[in-house]
Amino acid sequence: MKLLAVGTKARKSRRYAALGLMMVPGLLYLLINNYLPMFGVIIAFKDFNYTKGIFGSDWIGLKNFEYLFKTSDALLITRNTILYNAAFICLNLIVPVGVAILLNEVRKKRLSRFYQTVILLPYLISMVIVGYLVYAMLSADSGFLGQTILPMLGLPDISWYSEPRYWPYILTSVHIWVSAGSLSVIYLASIIGIDPEYYEAAMIDGANKWQQIKRITIPLLVPVITIMTLLQIGRIFYSDFGLFYQVPLNAGALQSTTNVIDTYVYRSLMTLGDVGMSSAAGVYQSLVGFVLVLLSNFVVRKINKDHALF
Amino acid sequence: MKTKNSIWQWFVHIVLLILSAFCLLPFILLFITSFTDEQSILRHGYSFFPRAFSMAAYQYLWHDIDRILHAYGITIAITVIGTATGLIITALLAYPLSRKDMPFSRFWSFVVFFTMLLNSGLVPQYLVYTQLFDMKNTLLALIVPGLLMNAFYVMMMRTFFASSIPFPVIESANIDGAGEFRTFVQIVLPLSMPILATVGLFQTIHYWNDWFNGMIYITDSKLFSLQNLLNRILLDFDFLTSSNFSGNSGDIFADVPKETVRMAMAVIGIVPILIAYPFFQRYFVKGLTIGAIKG
Numbered sequence: 001m002k003l004l005a006v007g008t009k010a011r012k013s014r015r016y017a018a019l020g021l022m023m024v025p026g027l028l029y030l031l032i033n034n035y036l037p038m039f040g041v042i043i044a045f046k047d048f049n050y051t052k053g054i055f056g057s058d059w060i061g062l063k064n065f066e067y068l069f070k071t072s073d074a075l076l077i078t079r080n081t082i083l084y085n086a087a088f089i090c091l092n093l094i095v096p097v098g099v100a101i102l103l104n105e106v107r108k109k110r111l112s113r114f115y116q117t118v119i120l121l122p123y124l125i126s127m128v129i130v131g132y133l134v135y136a137m138l139s140a141d142s143g144f145l146g147q148t149i150l151p152m153l154g155l156p157d158i159s160w161y162s163e164p165r166y167w168p169y170i171l172t173s174v175h176i177w178v179s180a181g182s183l184s185v186i187y188l189a190s191i192i193g194i195d196p197e198y199y200e201a202a203m204i205d206g207a208n209k210w211q212q213i214k215r216i217t218i219p220l221l222v223p224v225i226t227i228m229t230l231l232q233i234g235r236i237f238y239s240d241f242g243l244f245y246q247v248p249l250n251a252g253a254l255q256s257t258t259n260v261i262d263t264y265v266y267r268s269l270m271t272l273g274d275v276g277m278s279s280a281a282g283v284y285q286s287l288v289g290f291v292l293v294l295l296s297n298f299v300v301r302k303i304n305k306d307h308a309l310f
Numbered sequence: 311m312k313t314k315n316s317i318w319q320w321f322v323h324i325v326l327l328i329l330s331a332f333c334l335l336p337f338i339l340l341f342i343t344s345f346t347d348e349q350s351i352l353r354h355g356y357s358f359f360p361r362a363f364s365m366a367a368y369q370y371l372w373h374d375i376d377r378i379l380h381a382y383g384i385t386i387a388i389t390v391i392g393t394a395t396g397l398i399i400t401a402l403l404a405y406p407l408s409r410k411d412m413p414f415s416r417f418w419s420f421v422v423f424f425t426m427l428l429n430s431g432l433v434p435q436y437l438v439y440t441q442l443f444d445m446k447n448t449l450l451a452l453i454v455p456g457l458l459m460n461a462f463y464v465m466m467m468r469t470f471f472a473s474s475i476p477f478p479v480i481e482s483a484n485i486d487g488a489g490e491f492r493t494f495v496q497i498v499l500p501l502s503m504p505i506l507a508t509v510g511l512f513q514t515i516h517y518w519n520d521w522f523n524g525m526i527y528i529t530d531s532k533l534f535s536l537q538n539l540l541n542r543i544l545l546d547f548d549f550l551t552s553s554n555f556s557g558n559s560g561d562i563f564a565d566v567p568k569e570t571v572r573m574a575m576a577v578i579g580i581v582p583i584l585i586a587y588p589f590f591q592r593y594f595v596k597g598l599t600i601g602a603i604k605g
Binding site for chain 1: 315318319322323325326329330332333334336337339340343351352354355356357398399400402403404405406407409412413418421422425427428429430431432433434435436437438441442443454455456458459461464484489490491494515518519520521522526537540541544545569572573576579580583587588591594595598599
C-alpha cells in the first residue's frame with residue numbers, strides 16, 4: 001500500500017515535470033522580450049554610452065527626466081496623446097455601436113456577412129498601406145480630395161502635408177475608418193446574445209424600432225460598452241505608432257499636431273540617437289500607463305468582475 | 311406597420327451601403343490609379359474615371375521584379391516560421407497554465423499576465439535585442455521582437471483549454487498510461503483546432519503586416535520584407551529609383567511614372583491578402599469577438 005503511494009507520487013511529480021518543461025520555451029521568450037527590458041529601464045537613469053553598454057554607463061539620477069520636462073516637447077506630446085485618445089474614445093462610443101445596431105437589423109445572413117467583410121477590410125491591412133491610401137486622397141496637386149472633391153464644393157486645394165492644423169481631423173477620421181469595423185463586430189456579437197424574448201414582448205406592447213433600440217438594445221449593451229471604454233481609457237497614454245508615423249508620412253512640418261509619446265520616443269532614439277531622452281519619455285509613458293491600466297481595471301472590477309482583466 | 315418596417319429596412323441598408331462604400335472606395339481608387347496614365351494624374355489628379363489608362367507603372371516595376379519577389383520571399387519566410395514557432399510555444403505554455411492541478415499554475419499565469427500590464431517600451435527592448443543579442447540586420451530581428459508570442463493569446467488559449475476540454479478526458483488518458491506530452495499532442499491539440507486556427511490566423515496577419523521591426527532593426531535592404539519595401543517607397547520615393555539593388559537605370563524610363571508606380575507597388579502589396587480574405591473572414595470575425603469578450 002505504502003509502496004503504491006510512493007509510486008504514484010513519483011509518477012505525479014514526473015507528470016508535473018513534463019508540464020513544467022512544456023512551459024520553458026514560452027517563459028524564456030517572455031524573459032527575453034518582456035522581463036529583461038523591464039530591468040533595462042534603468043538606462044533612463046544613466047548617461048547611456050554605446051561603448052560602455054547598459055551596465056557600464058554612469059548613473060545620473062533623474063537628469064534625463066529633468067531635461068525631458070524642461071523641453072516644450074513633454075507637454076506637447078502628452079497633450080497630443082491624451083487629446084487624440086479622448087477623441088477616439090468618444091467616437092468609438094458612437095460610431096461602432098450605431099453600426100452594430102444597424103448590422104443587427106439586416107435580415108439576410110449573407111448581406112450581413114458582406115457588410116461585415118467590407119467594414120473590416122481597413123482593419124486587416126497594415127498602416128503602411130493605409131498611409132498609401134491617405135496619400136492618394138491628400139497628395140499635393142493630385143490627391144483625390146484636392147482635385148475632385150474640393151473643386152466640386154468650390155473650395156481651393158490645400159497642401160495637407162504642410163498644414164498641421166488639419167491633422168487632428170484627418171488622423172481621427174483615419175483612426176475611425178480603421179478601427180470602427182472591428183469594434184462594431186464586437187458589439188454586434190453582444191447584441192446577438194440578447195434574449196429575443198425581450199423584443200417579442202416589446203413588439204406585443206406596440207414598441208416601435210426606435211423604442212426597442214433605446215429601451216432594450218442600448219441598456220443591455222451598456223456593460224460591454226463601459227468595459228470597452230474603460231479599457232481604452234487605461235491605454236490613454238499609448239497610441240498606435242503607425243497611425244501617427246506612417247499616415248502623416250513622418251512629415252516634420254506636421255509634428256506640432258502629430259507628435260505623440262510613441263513617435264517622440266522613436267524619433268529621439270532612431271533619428272537623434274538620444275537614448276537618455278527617449279528612455280526617459282518611455283519610462284514616463286510606462287509608469288503612467290501602468291497606473292492607468294490598474295485604475296481602469298479596478299473600476300471595471302467594481303462594475304463586473306467577469307470582465308476585469310484580473 | 312408593414313410600410314414603416316420596410317422604410318426602416320431601406321434606411322438600414324442605405325446607411326450600411328454608404329459605410330461599405332467608404333471602406334471600399336479608397337482601395338478601388340488605389341487600384342484604378344495604378345493603371346492610370348501618369349500624365350493624366352499630373353493634370354487631373356487621382357480619379358476613379360481617368361482620361362487615359364496605362365500599364366507603365368507595372369512595366370516599370372517589372373524591371374524590379376527581383377527585388378519585389380525577394381521581399382515577398384522574406385515576408386513569406388518570416389510569416390511561416392514566426393507563426394508556426396509562435397503557435398507551438400503559445401500552446402505549450404497555455405496548456406500547463408490551464409491545468410488547475412498543476413502546482414504554481416496561478417503564479418505562472420500571473421508571470422504571463424503581468425507582461426500585458428507593464429510595457430517597458432521601445433528603448434530597453436531595442437537595446438536588449440541589439441546590444442545583448444546582436445540581432446540587428448538578421449532575419450531573427452523580423453521574427454522575434456514583440457511578435458513571436460503574445461501574452462494575450464496565451465491567456466485566450468488557456469481559457470479555451472480550461473473550458474472546452476473536459477478534465478476527465480485528460481485524466482483517463484493519463485490513467486491509460488499516456489504521458490503528459492502525448493496527451494497534449496494526441497488528445498488536447500486535435501480538440502483545440504478552432505482556437506489554434508484563430509490564433510494562427512492573427513499571428514499570420516501580424517507577421518504579414520509588420521513593418522515596425524524591419525524599420526528599427528533592419529538597415530540592409532537585402533533583408534527588407536514587403537512591408538518595409540512599401541514603407542521606404544512611401545516615405546522616400548527615390549529609394550525605388552536608386553539602383554543599389556537592381557540595375558534599373560534611367561535609360562528605359564526617362565521619366566519615372568512616380569505617382570502610378572507608388573500606387574502599383576501598394577496594389578502588389580495588398581492583392582494577396584485581399585484574395586485570401588474571403589476564405590478566412592469567418593475566423594477573423596470569430597477571433598475578434600472571443601478576444602474582446604473573454605480574454
